[in-house]
Amino acid sequence: MNYKDTLLMPKTDFPMRGNLPAREPEMQEKWNEMDINEKVLERTKDRPFFVLHDGPPYANGDLHMGHALNKVLKDMIMRHRSMIGYHAPYVPGWDTHGLPIEQALTNKGVKRKEMSVAEFRKLCESYAWEQIDNQRSQFRRLGVRGNWENPYVTLKPEFEARQIQVFGAMAKKGYIYKGLKPVYWSPSSESALAEAEIEYKDKRSPSIYVSFEVKDGKGALNAGEKIIIWTTTPWTIPANLGISVHPEFDYAVVKVGEDRFVVAKDLLEHVAKELEWESYEVDRLVKGSELDRVVALHPLYDRDSLVMLGEHVTLEAGTGCVHTAPGHGEDDFYIGQQYGLDVLSPVDDRGIMTAEAPGFEGLFYDDANKAITEALNEAGALEKLTFFTHSYPHDWRTKKPIIYRATAQWFASIDAFRDELLEAIRNTKFTPHWGETRLFNMVRDRGDWCISRQRVWGVPIPVFYTENDEPIITDETIEHVSKLFREHGSNIWFEREAKDLLPEGFTHPGSPNGIFRKETDIMDVWFDSGSSHQGALVERDDLVFPADLYLEGSDQYRGWFNSSLTTSVAMFGFAPYKGILSHGFTLDGEGRKMSKSIGNIIEPSKIMNQYGADILRLWVSSVDYTADVRVSDSNFKQVSEVYRKIRNTFRFLHGNVSDFNPETDRVSFENLREIDQFMVMKLQEVVDTALKAYEKYDFQGVYHAVNNFCSVELSSFYLDIAKDVVYIEGKNHPHRRAMQTVMYDTLISLAQVMTPIIPHTTDELWGYLEHEKAESIQLTDMPEVFTLPVFEELRKKWTVIMDFRDDVLKALEEARNAKTIGKSLEAKVTVYVDSALRELIESGNIDFAQLMIVSQFEVAGTKDEAPEQALQLDTSAVLVEPANGEKCERCWTISETVGKNPDHPSLCERCATVVTNEYE
Numbered sequence: 004m005n006y007k008d009t010l011l012m013p014k015t016d017f018p019m020r021g022n023l024p025a026r027e028p029e030m031q032e033k034w035n036e037m038d039i040n041e042k043v044l045e046r047t048k049d050r051p052f053f054v055l056h057d058g059p060p061y062a063n064g065d066l067h068m069g070h071a072l073n074k075v076l077k078d079m080i081m082r083h084r085s086m087i088g089y090h091a092p093y094v095p096g097w098d099t100h101g102l103p104i105e106q107a108l109t110n111k112g113v114k115r116k117e118m119s120v121a122e123f124r125k126l127c128e129s130y131a132w133e134q135i136d137n138q139r140s141q142f143r144r145l146g147v148r149g150n151w152e153n154p155y156v157t158l159k160p161e162f163e164a165r166q167i168q169v170f171g172a173m174a175k176k177g178y179i180y181k182g183l184k185p186v187y188w189s190p191s192s193e194s195a196l197a198e199a200e201i202e203y204k205d206k207r208s209p210s211i212y213v214s215f216e217v218k219d220g221k222g223a224l225n226a227g228e229k230i231i232i233w234t235t236t237p238w239t240i241p242a243n244l245g246i247s248v249h250p251e252f253d254y255a256v257v258k259v260g261e262d263r264f265v266v267a268k269d270l271l272e273h274v275a276k277e278l279e280w281e282s283y284e285v286d287r288l289v290k291g292s293e294l295d296r297v298v299a300l301h302p303l304y305d306r307d308s309l310v311m312l313g314e315h316v317t318l319e320a321g322t323g324c325v326h327t328a329p330g331h332g333e334d335d336f337y338i339g340q341q342y343g344l345d346v347l348s349p350v351d352d353r354g355i356m357t358a359e360a361p362g363f364e365g366l367f368y369d370d371a372n373k374a375i376t377e378a379l380n381e382a383g384a385l386e387k388l389t390f391f392t393h394s395y396p397h398d399w400r401t402k403k404p405i406i407y408r409a410t411a412q413w414f415a416s417i418d419a420f421r422d423e424l425l426e427a428i429r430n431t432k433f434t435p436h437w438g439e440t441r442l443f444n445m446v447r448d449r450g451d452w453c454i455s456r457q458r459v460w461g462v463p464i465p466v467f468y469t470e471n472d473e474p475i476i477t478d479e480t481i482e483h484v485s486k487l488f489r490e491h492g493s494n495i496w497f498e499r500e501a502k503d504l505l506p507e508g509f510t511h512p513g514s515p516n517g518i519f520r521k522e523t524d525i526m527d528v529w530f531d532s533g534s535s536h537q538g539a540l541v542e543r544d545d546l547v548f549p550a551d552l553y554l555e556g557s558d559q560y561r562g563w564f565n566s567s568l569t570t571s572v573a574m575f576g577f578a579p580y581k582g583i584l585s586h587g588f589t590l591d592g593e594g595r596k597m598s599k600s601i602g603n604i605i606e607p608s609k610i611m612n613q614y615g616a617d618i619l620r621l622w623v624s625s626v627d628y629t630a631d632v633r634v635s636d637s638n639f640k641q642v643s644e645v646y647r648k649i650r651n652t653f654r655f656l657h658g659n660v661s662d663f664n665p666e667t668d669r670v671s672f673e674n675l676r677e678i679d680q681f682m683v684m685k686l687q688e689v690v691d692t693a694l695k696a697y698e699k700y701d702f703q704g705v706y707h708a709v710n711n712f713c714s715v716e717l718s719s720f721y722l723d724i725a726k727d728v729v730y731i732e733g734k735n736h737p738h739r740r741a742m743q744t745v746m747y748d749t750l751i752s753l754a755q756v757m758t759p760i761i762p763h764t765t766d767e768l769w770g771y772l773e774h775e776k777a778e779s780i781q782l783t784d785m786p787e788v789f790t791l792p793v794f795e796e797l798r799k800k801w802t803v804i805m806d807f808r809d810d811v812l813k814a815l816e817e818a819r820n821a822k823t824i825g826k827s828l829e830a831k832v833t834v835y836v837d838s839a840l841r842e843l844i845e846s847g848n849i850d851f852a853q854l855m856i857v858s859q860f861e862v863a864g865t866k867d868e869a870p871e872q873a874l875q876l877d878t879s880a881v882l883v884e885p886a887n888g889e890k891c892e893r894c895w896t897i898s899e900t901v902g903k904n905p906d907h908p909s910l911c912e913r914c915a916t917v918v919t920n921e922y923e
Contacts, residue, residue, distance in 0.1 A: 006893040006910065009918050010730045011739075013658025017771045021650055023615020027763045031143065034766075039781055040148050043085055044092055044545075046782055053089035055081055056540060056550035056580065057149075058563045059096035059157060059532050062134040063103045066141045068589040068597065068634050069556060071607035075623040076586060076702070077554055078147040082759035083697045086785045092545045093149035095142065096535060099131040099158040100461040101528040102192055102400050120459045121497040127460040128158055128494075141608060146616045146762055148781070155539035157462075157531040162538035164489035167465050169534040170526070171481030173573045178416045179454075181474060183346050185329075185336050186453045188408035190354025190368070191401035194457040195412055200529075206395035206404055208235045209372050212278060212322070212386040213379055214264065215246060215299035215308055223293040228256060228263040230299055230310070231274065231386060233321035235393070237375045238368040241360035242328035243301060244344045247313035247335075250292040252323055258284045265289075267323020274322055278387050291316075302384035303375075304361065313338045330409035333450060348409040352457065368406060413455035413464055413524065420573060421446065427572050432582040434700055435629045441560045442568075442583070452569065454527045461525030462488075463496040467505060468520045469513025479506055496521065533566030536579035553580040557587055584700055586628040592635030605634050614639050617761040621646050624702040624760045645710050646764075649757065652713040653768050655722055656750040659729045663743040665774055670741040672791070676848050679741045681801045682721050684794045685712070686749050691788045693756045702760065709757060717749070727853050731894045733917045751775070752786040803843060804854075807836075807878045811855050814874045814881035823883060828895050831859035831887060835869035835880040858886035858897040893918070 034040075055077055060070060077093065084091040104127050109115065115123050139151055155162060173179050187196040214229035224230075230246055248254065253268040259280050266274045268288060275283055297310035315334040316325050329339030330348030339346065349359035356363045356371050362378060363371045379385040396405050417424070424446045433439040455464055465484040467475040483506040487495055496504060501521040510517070540548035549571070555563055564583055571579035590596060591603040598604070610619045622642045626632045672683060689712040696704030725742050732739040751772075754765045758780050769780040777783045811834065815827050824830045832855055836844065844851060844862055852860035863869075869880030888899035891911035900912035907915040 004918070004922070006914070006918065009893065009922050011662070011732075011734060012730060013655060014661040015654055015658035015771065017654050017657050017768055019651065019654055021615060021617070021646070021764065023617055023763065024612055026767065027146070027611075027616050028144070030763045030767060031146065034148075034779075037778065039779060040093075040150060042778070043148070043781055044090065047085055047090040050088055050090040052547045052551075053081075053084040053091045054540065054546055054550045055084075055091070055093065055552045055554060056536065056546070057094060057096045057155075058553060058555040058559060059098035059155070059535065060138065061101070061103065062097045062099045062131045062138065062156075063107060064134070066138060066607050068605055068607060070138075070142075071145060071610075071619060072586060072589055072623055072628060072632065073554070073556065074142055074145055074147050075620050076584075076628060076700075078145070078149075079620070079624065079702055079759040080552070080554070080700065082148065082762065082781070083785070085781075086755065086758065086783065087694070087697075088784070093147075094153075094155055094539060094543065094546055095139075095147075095149050095151065096155040096539060097131075097135050097138070097157065098528060098532050099128075099135070099156055100525070100531055101456075102194070102458060102460075104130055104134075105458060105460045106400065119497070121494050124460055124494050124497060131156075131158055144611055144616060145607065146620065148762075150545070155535065155543065157528075157535070157538065158492075159538075160489050160492040161542055162535075163462050163493045164485045165538040165542050166462050166526070166531060166534040167481060167485040167488055169537050169570050169574065170465060170530070171476065171478070171485070173415060173570065174476040174481070175478065176419075176573065178419050178573050179413065179476070180416065181411060181413050183409055183411050184414070184451075184453075185331055185333055185348070185407045185409045186412055187396065187405050188352075188410065189398040189401065189403070189405045190352070191403040192398055192458075193352045195410065195453050195455060195527075196398060196405060200399050201396045201405065202399040203394045204397045204402070205392050206397075207390055207392050208395065209237055209376060210235050210387075210389045210391050211237050211376060211379070212274075213240065213302060213326070214384050214386055215302060216384075217265075217297060218300050218307065219298040221293075221295070221297050223289050224256070224265065224297055225263070228265060230265045230297075230324050231278075231322045232324050232326040234326045235391075236331070236372075237379070238350075238356070238363075238371040239326070239328045239331045240303065240375050240379065241349055241356070241363060242330050242347045243308055243326055244306075244329055244339065244347060245309040245311050245327040245335075245342065246299060247311050247316050247325040247327045247338055248291045248294050248323065249314065249316040250290075250295075250312040252291045252316070252318070254289045254291055254294065254323065256286045256289060258286045265324065267318060269318050270321070270323050302382050303378055309342060309344065311338050311342045331407045333407070336409065346409045350406065350408055354406065369404070412453045413466075413522075415452040415454050415530075415569065415573070417446070417449055417451050417569070423576055424568060424572050427568060427576075427578040431578050431580060434582065434584045438557075438560065438583055438585050441557075442564060445561055445565060446568070449565075452527075452566075454530050455524040456527055458525055459497070461528060462493050462531060464522045464524050464526055465496075466522040467501055468522070469511055470516060470518050471513050473513040474522075475511060475513075475519070479509070529562065529566040530570070532563050533570045536567055536571055537574075540579070549577065549579045549581060551580070552582045552584060554584040554586070557585045559585065587631035590631050590633050592633055592637070594631075594633060597634075605636075610639060614643060615763070617763050618643055618646055620760055620762075621706070624706040627703055645706075646761070648713050648718070649709065649753075649761075650764060652717055652722075653750060653754065653764075656746045656753075657768065657771060659725065660743050660747045660750065662734060663740070663747055665744075665747055668735075668740050668743065669747075670737065670744045674737070675741045675744070676738060677797070678721075678724070678849060678854065679745045680793065681797050682716070682745050683748070684791075684797050685716050686745070686752060687788050687790065687794070689716075690752050690756055690786050694785060694788065697759070705756070705760065709753060713753075721745075724853060724856065727856070727894065727896075731914065731917065733921045736917075754780060755783060755785050800843060803840070803878075804849070807834075807840060807844075808854060810876035810878045811881055813876060814883050815855070815857070817874060818883035824885060827856045828858050829886055829897060830857045831861070831884045832857050833861045833863050833873075833882040833884070835863050835866050835873060835882075836878070837865055840878060858888075 081091045081093045214231050217224045217228045255268045257264050294310050295312050299308045301308050327335045329336045329344050330346045349357045354368045356366045358364050428443050501519040540546045567579050692708040693705045728738050728742050758765045765780050818824050866880045873880040873882040886897035888897045889901035892909040893914040898911040902908050904915035
């Protein structure tokens with residue numbers, strides 16, 4: 004008889020190698036065929052909703068690692084929620100309007116000027132759908148489960164119709180207005196921009212000190228004295244209408260040669276150094292409040308520059324006297340309004356100086372800097388010119404500098420309901436918690452929202468104008484336009500005349516001749532996505548409003564989190580989300596931003612082709628995503644090792660329960676051996692830890708809990724010990740069935756716990772579990788954690804036993820190093836312990852030889868009675884010697900019973916009995 008054939012070795016077809024790049028697409032095809040998303044939703048339809056509202060990515064270009072991080076986080080959350088008692092439909096979305104698509108078509112050679120607006124918009128729409136299809140396939144390759152066949156898209160007619168209603172609701176409450184105000188303006192895009200469309204980059208700018216001669220000092224200054232201002236935007240000097248000073252500051256009238264200059268006293272030393280005054284003398288001090296309405300002369304034009312009192316003036320830089328151009332700065336605009344100044348902005352849409360800047364007409368604003376500086380020098384008003392590099396706002400799409408420019412724009416008032424916005428933030432749960440402070444401060448400090456854009460690819464602002472330019476926004480017109488958009492899409496706005504877009508028979512006293520015109524501006528794309536709580540959550544039957552969670556990158560505190568909050572609170576008085584979760588940015592291995600120009604981009608598709616989506620997903624679970632995350636190939640290699648450990652654990656467990664039927668072979672808890680009960684307790688602990696981590700969106704906690712459990716409690720302990728039972732004992736031996744019971748439950752529980760993270764792997768495994776009835780592991784729930792009174796006693800006892808085991812293993816290691824023994828099964832271990840540990844060892848049904856994986860184990864005297872050659876350790880003294888007897892051919896233990904059975908002389912007594920009973 005070949006005794007090797009009598010061993011019950013693991014049997015499994017679950018492959019050792021994942022081969023994920025090849026196997027995952029096959030798994031995804033299977034999911035598509037069975038319509039797994041619909042089956043999950045059908046199973047959970049009677050449960051309470053959990054809605055994570057997808058912040059729509061922009062439909063342009065391939066996915067980057069930031070996309071992958073974001074979508075995998077969302078998918079892990081939704082998969083977990085659907086397995087713990089919720090109905091968790093995931094509806095992906097796309098943001099499709101705006102400049103990048105216009106620009107992409109232009110780059111492809113589309114000549115916009117040679118076609119109608121409506122024709123160009125149709126090309127934009129077609130391009131957007133192409134991009135959606137491309138991105139959708141890549142998101143699906145990540146294993147993200149959702150309603151991919153019917154996403155919400157901001158260009159869909161039903162979405163646009165809802166967006167018009169959002170605009171109308173805000174207008175009805177008086178929150179929408181048109182005004183001439185300075186806004187971020189991008190000459191390169193020829194459009195106003197929102198704060199969220201600005202990024203800061205270094206720019207080299209001129210720094211000039213300019214003197215304004217006093218014309219009327221109002222008794223505080225003398226005619227001919229000169230007020231000095233400092234600016235880094237010489238091109239705005241033609242727009243200067245005033246100078247702002249702080250009412251509480253002291254201002255020095257300083258004698259320098261024949262001149263007398265006015266600067267803030269606290270900045271005098273700084274100014275003197277900058278202007279290289281070799282000697283100067285303070286003539287007198289004047290309080291800022293005394294300078295109110297002093298009149299100075301503009302240095303280039305025959306007009307006045309009014310001195311005004313402003314709290315915005317600081318002593319951080321400059322002279323304490325602030326050049327004020329109401330058409331080119333927010334503070335300038337507001338103080339100009341207080342003092343009744345005009346709003347002068349002599350720069351057109353393309354950044355070209357207009358006729359309102361005599362002498363500089365036709366110059367690009369940045370080029371005008373030099374000409375204006377030269378003119379100031381000729382006029383004797385330029386006191387100093389230098390250059391410096393500083394952080395300056397740029398258009399996030401064109402990457403070119405922006406300017407502040409007063410134009411007539413549509414605004415959403417923030418001031419009108421700022422307190423409600425702040426209260427809504429207080430009522431929202433934030434992860435991480437600092438997100439609340441960040442959003443709160445942004446909303447507290449933000450100005451009114453400029454919602455109009457001078458582009459064509461977007462949702463039109465649904466406003467009509469009368470013959471005398473009075474804007475028309477009524478319930479009737481809003482409802483009519485909304486219905487038109489729902490039926491035809493927003494392109495109809497550009498295909499029909501104003502009179503054909505108004506309700507039939509519409510009249511207005513401001514248009515006695517029945518002539519109307521329509522607004523040509525479109526809405527800011529942040530208004531599009533910010534309306535998605537209506538266009539998606541309310542519009543669709545498969546979602547509910549408000550959402551439980553919004554999850555996006557930390558840049559969305561000023562973007563989507565902000566715009567969504569604004570529109571929702573404006574309409575309803577509460578936020579569109581109950582919670583906000585944010586993640587950081589993905590950086591390269593050296594902590595740099597990923598950039599095509601640097602060549603340090605790591606594409607998700609490359610990672611999936613090399614390692615597989617489950618490795619990428621496991622990586623996402625391994626990082627602290629709330630901060631910025633570094634991405635490198637070494638990360639994925641490291642995670643691959645963890646994946647191998649988890650997969651091999653699954654495989655080993657599955658192989659050892661191949662002949663186990665949980666319906667007929669299960670051993671009840673009370674009939675398990677103590678070691679098996681201990682492992683049941685440890686399994687409950689790890690599942691409990693993982694589920695609590697999932698609840699807190701702490702995927703790193705799940706990753707570490709499962710990895711440690713597989714490496715320590717299972718691989719290095721229980722599964723190592725189990726071989727002596729599940730391989731060696733008879734098929735139905737109670738100890739073997741007991742261990743198989745624990746193994747089976749561990750396999751199922753770990754697979755379910757890991758399903759949100761590595762669904763391809765766990766569902767592949769599920770296909771090999773013949774006794775599980777669910778078609779897919781995705782159609783099951785998380786294991787239920789239980790606790791028993793005996794657990795506390797087990798925990799205390801086995802903490803001591805495991806410390807004791809660690810000491811014995813140290814002694815075995817030293818004996819191996821000393822060549823006393825080879826493998827641990829060649830050893831006899833004699834331990835010398837105190838009475839408490841002796842009592843613990845001798846109580847219960849624990850086989851300590853099996854626990855230590857040695858052939859013989861004996862308890863002798865106390866530590867003090869140990870022979871000199873015994874190793875003194877924390878818990879005991881341990882003597883390791885070669886075991887007595889012969890090596891059993893079947894189980895490899897050394898036993899004095901080998902040779903006692905004449906039918907099986909090479910076997911120990913245990914193995915001889917098993918072979919006799921099972922195979923003869």
